[in-house]
Amino acid sequence: MKNKLILYVHKSRGALVQTGISTVVILVVLMGIFSSPAMAGKLQNAAVEEDDLFAEYESETKKSVVPDPLYWFNYGMYAFNDKLYFWGLKPLSKGYRAVTPLVLRQGIHNFFNNILFPVRFVNNVLQGKFTSAGQEFSIFMVNTMGSLGFSRIAQDQHGFKDANEDLGQTLGTYGLGQGFYLVLPLLGPSSLRDLTGSVGDYFLSPIGYLESTEASLGLTALDTVNDTSLRIGDYEALKEAAFDPYIALKDAYLQLRQNRVEQ
Amino acid sequence: MKKYIQMTVMVVCMMWSFSSWALEDGPRQVLEKGVNDVLSILNNPAYKEQTNIKHRDNLLFDKARELFDFNSFAMGALGRSWQRFSPAQQEEFISYFSRLIGETYFAKIEGEALADLSVRYVNEELLAPTKSGRQRADIFTEVSHSGVITPVDYRMLKPPHGVWKIYDVKIEGVSLLGNYREQYRERFMDSPDDLIREVREKVENEK
Numbered sequence: 001m002k003n004k005l006i007l008y009v010h011k012s013r014g015a016l017v018q019t020g021i022s023t024v025v026i027l028v029v030l031m032g033i034f035s036s037p038a039m040a041g042k043l044q045n046a047a048v049e050e051d052d053l054f055a056e057y058e059s060e061t062k063k064s065v066v067p068d069p070l071y072w073f074n075y076g077m078y079a080f081n082d083k084l085y086f087w088g089l090k091p092l093s094k095g096y097r098a099v100t101p102l103v104l105r106q107g108i109h110n111f112f113n114n115i116l117f118p119v120r121f122v123n124n125v126l127q128g129k130f131t132s133a134g135q136e137f138s139i140f141m142v143n144t145m146g147s148l149g150f151s152r153i154a155q156d157q158h159g160f161k162d163a164n165e166d167l168g169q170t171l172g173t174y175g176l177g178q179g180f181y182l183v184l185p186l187l188g189p190s191s192l193r194d195l196t197g198s199v200g201d202y203f204l205s206p207i208g209y210l211e212s213t214e215a216s217l218g219l220t221a222l223d224t225v226n227d228t229s230l231r232i233g234d235y236e237a238l239k240e241a242a243f244d245p246y247i248a249l250k251d252a253y254l255q256l257r258q259n260r261v262e263q
Numbered sequence: 264m265k266k267y268i269q270m271t272v273m274v275v276c277m278m279w280s281f282s283s284w285a286l287e288d289g290p291r292q293v294l295e296k297g298v299n300d301v302l303s304i305l306n307n308p309a310y311k312e313q314t315n316i317k318h319r320d321n322l323l324f325d326k327a328r329e330l331f332d333f334n335s336f337a338m339g340a341l342g343r344s345w346q347r348f349s350p351a352q353q354e355e356f357i358s359y360f361s362r363l364i365g366e367t368y369f370a371k372i373e374g375e376a377l378a379d380l381s382v383r384y385v386n387e388e389l390l391a392p393t394k395s396g397r398q399r400a401d402i403f404t405e406v407s408h409s410g411v412i413t414p415v416d417y418r419m420l421k422p423p424h425g426v427w428k429i430y431d432v433k434i435e436g437v438s439l440l441g442n443y444r445e446q447y448r449e450r451f452m453d454s455p456d457d458l459i460r461e462v463r464e465k466v467e468n469e470k
Contacts, residue, residue: 054339057441241367243461244446251445252437259436
């Protein structure tokens with residue numbers, strides 16, 4: 001009974017917030033529903049605090065709720081990627097970390113990041129961010145000529161700002177929603193929109209244009225292992241501190257992408 | 264006469280609130296001091312040895328309690344479920360939940376080189392105060408660590424007679440509170456005791 005009442009209160013609250021009626025009205029209604037003053041007082045306090053501090057966290061007020069119709073497939077892929085990480089990628093990256101100095105790993109990370117310049121440049125242009133496109137161009141020129149892309153001279157010494165844009169974000173700025181959530185084998189969290197974007201971006205990635213498939217696969221593997229070696233422990237922490245790692249990962253991905261689109 | 268008394272009371276009250284307002288630290292000062300304290304504990308060579316790790320973690324946890332409003336954080340994380348918890352259950356939940364957060368993230372700090380970690384305070388924004396009179400602010404920072412810059416935003420609140428405390432952290436735009444809230448959204452049918460037991464088991468497993 002108590003549960004039902006609370007559910008009812010929540011439902012009515014959500015609907016009222018949406019139609020924009022002030023909280024005061026809701027509280028008056030609440031006090032009417034619960035004739036017992038103690039009960040009303042308790043709920044009133046809780047409701048005031050809730051609305052006060054957390055209104056913007058409620059899904060009704062969030063701009064977009066992304067559905068997960070392929071839950072069983074996604075969950076399977078999540079479990080697969082999880083095992084792959086702990087059994088394959090993590091031990092491999094740990095071994096790699098043991099024999100590769102940090103400076104070199106950072107350099108390799110910068111190198112791979114640098115050659116993806118066409119993706120960032122084109123997508124800045126597609127979003128009408130010409131200043132950022134210009135910055136990315138300067139960063140690419142300075143870093144490539146200065147160090148083949150292994151260092152970040154342009155950002156560290158000349159104060160240029162990264163403008164990390166991809167096609168998924170571009171589609172987002174055109175008003176396209178995520179569609180639905182997707183977990184891809186090997187690649188992890190994505191969405192219909194972001195997967196579409198990645199396919200488009202692939203044509204702008206120099207690695208895709210290498211003559212030999214072995215070389216492009218090898219470089220992708222190096223990029224992945226190198227990247228992982230720089231953040232061993234992050235995924236573990238997220239997983240350990242979570243009650244539902246699947247939802248934690250999904251929500252983190254969607255929040256991150258939403259935030260990137262808004263920038 | 265009545266009017267005079269009323270006026271006096273008002274003026275005195277105003278002066279009182281102004282003076283305390285002038286003396287109190289703003290959200291950014293509180294945050295900056297807290298972050299500096301945490302960094303100095305982490306960079307203190309005395310705490311780097313294995314034998315002192317426990318002591319260091321206790322210091323860090325005390326600091327975190329001082330800086331972080333675990334109460335509001337837990338309330339926001341549980342969302343609609345919070346109202347079903349009795350005050351005693353709320354307290355129990357908060358104590359385990361804060362330990363879980365603390366221990367998971369302190370464990371990650373161990374063994375990491377932090378000498379080159381630096382924080383840049385980019386901007387601050389006062390939000391509209393809440394209906395119950397709490398002030399709120401967002402502080403935007405950039406943390407740079409081994410060449411990687413990560414935006415970290417803190418959302419802080421200050422009750423009418425309290426101090427500024429953090430109640431949400433956004434790392435690259437991902438809200439920690441929002442992330443837990445999403446996880447608990449589906450759990451509104453579970454009993455408070457079940458939810459408490461789950462956190463407790465998680466904390467104990469980390470030992």
